[in-house]
Amino acid sequence: MTPFMGKLISKLFLAQSAMAGTFMPEQGTAIAKQVDNLYGFLIIVSFVSCAILIGGMIYFAVKYKRKTANDKTPYITHDTRLEVLWSVVPLIIFLTVFAWGWVIYHEMRSMPANALEIQVTGKQWAWAIDYKNGVKSTQLVVPIHRDVKLILTSEDVIHSFYIPSFRIKQDAVPGRYTTMWFRAEKMGEFHVFCTEYCGTSHSAMMTRVRVVTQEEFDKWLTEESEVGLLSLAEQGAKIFQTRACASCHNVDSAAVKIGPSLWRRWGTEANVDGEAKIKFDENYVRESILLPQAHIATGYPKPSPMPSFQGQLSESQLAALIEYIKGLN
Numbered sequence: 001m002t003p004f005m006g007k008l009i010s011k012l013f014l015a016q017s018a019m020a021g022t023f024m025p026e027q028g029t030a031i032a033k034q035v036d037n038l039y040g041f042l043i044i045v046s047f048v049s050c051a052i053l054i055g056g057m058i059y060f061a062v063k064y065k066r067k068t069a070n071d072k073t074p075y076i077t078h079d080t081r082l083e084v085l086w087s088v089v090p091l092i093i094f095l096t097v098f099a100w101g102w103v104i105y106h107e108m109r110s111m112p113a114n115a116l117e118i119q120v121t122g123k124q125w126a127w128a129i130d131y132k133n134g135v136k137s138t139q140l141v142v143p144i145h146r147d148v149k150l151i152l153t154s155e156d157v158i159h160s161f162y163i164p165s166f167r168i169k170q171d172a173v174p175g176r177y178t179t180m181w182f183r184a185e186k187m188g189e190f191h192v193f194c195t196e197y198c199g200t201s202h203s204a205m206m207t208r209v210r211v212v213t214q215e216e217f218d219k220w221l222t223e224e225s226e227v228g229l230l231s232l233a234e235q236g237a238k239i240f241q242t243r244a245c246a247s248c249h250n251v252d253s254a255a256v257k258i259g260p261s262l263w264r265r266w267g268t269e270a271n272v273d274g275e276a277k278i279k280f281d282e283n284y285v286r287e288s289i290l291l292p293q294a295h296i297a298t299g300y301p302k303p304s305p306m307p308s309f310q311g312q313l314s315e316s317q318l319a320a321l322i323e324y325i326k327g328l329n
């Protein structure tokens with residue numbers, strides 16, 4: 001390689017990594033760096049081939065332009081050396097990309113032993129996160145420098161758990177478990193998106209990974225496991241978050257989300273189609289949660305988009321939710 005080419009490539013590499021710093025999400029794991037390096041290599045190879053191809057084309061177009069009326073095109077058949085060169089060089093580049101990608105993919109997909117296992121369940125339109133000690137959360141909280149393995153599934157349609165800063169994603173499929181792992185190397189909060197189109201509020205199906213120190217993590221986990229000691233309404237508030245009620249219902253303003261606001265509704269008259277007056281009370285809320293199709297609020301589509309929670313909430317969880325909604329006045 002000529003020194004000029006060497007210099008050019010190292011310049012391109014610098015430009016690419018500056019670009020990655022500006023346009024790419026933060027690198028939260030070691031794998032993220034590896035993925036970006038491979039990506040950078042692809043960009044450089046593309047730039048260089050583009051320059052050779054387009055540059056060569058322009059050069060030949062100018063150099064061999066017909067200059068006089070009886071200018072003759074030279075008769076060219078082929079050049080074996082050139083043909084071998086332009087076949088073998090791309091072949092080597094492609095095989096390099098293949099081998100490089102294979103090594104990274106292999107590392108991404110081999111689950112580490114002794115990882116911290118966390119259960120993640122997708123449900124239209126939120127992620128429910130379950131820790132081994134029974135703690136439920138909507139945010140994924142993990143300790144730094146520790147292998148974490150997520151066991152994913154879905155309660156309804158296919159979702160996909162994507163953490164851009166960690167450069168990993170994995171489908172969550174109903175009826176089976178899939179896994180993914182990561183080892184966070186940076187403190188802070190990182191976005192989680194659902195990357196499998198899953199219905200009306202797919203774009204709102206977001207959460208965060210919060211990376212904390214091991215001590216903070218242990219503290220958080222113990223605190224969360226003391227939820228049982230909360231008041232009924234406080235437990236209800238938690239369930240309201242973890243069961244994704246909050247993704248469809250506002251609780252602090254009258255604004256409509258996918259469903260009606262539950263703010264200051266208790267004790268009023270429910271707005272349901274046709275029928276005699278129904279009071280917004282314990283029985284109405286219970287029925288709304290277990291049998292959403294029984295009385296559909298005025299102006300909402302039939303069938304109601306609210307999923308039934310029959311069989312998914314215990315009586316005490318229902319009581320907690322009702323107590324919470326009661327307190328929204």
Ligand SMILES: [Cu+2]
Binds near residue numbers: 122125159202
């Ligand atoms: Cu989804």
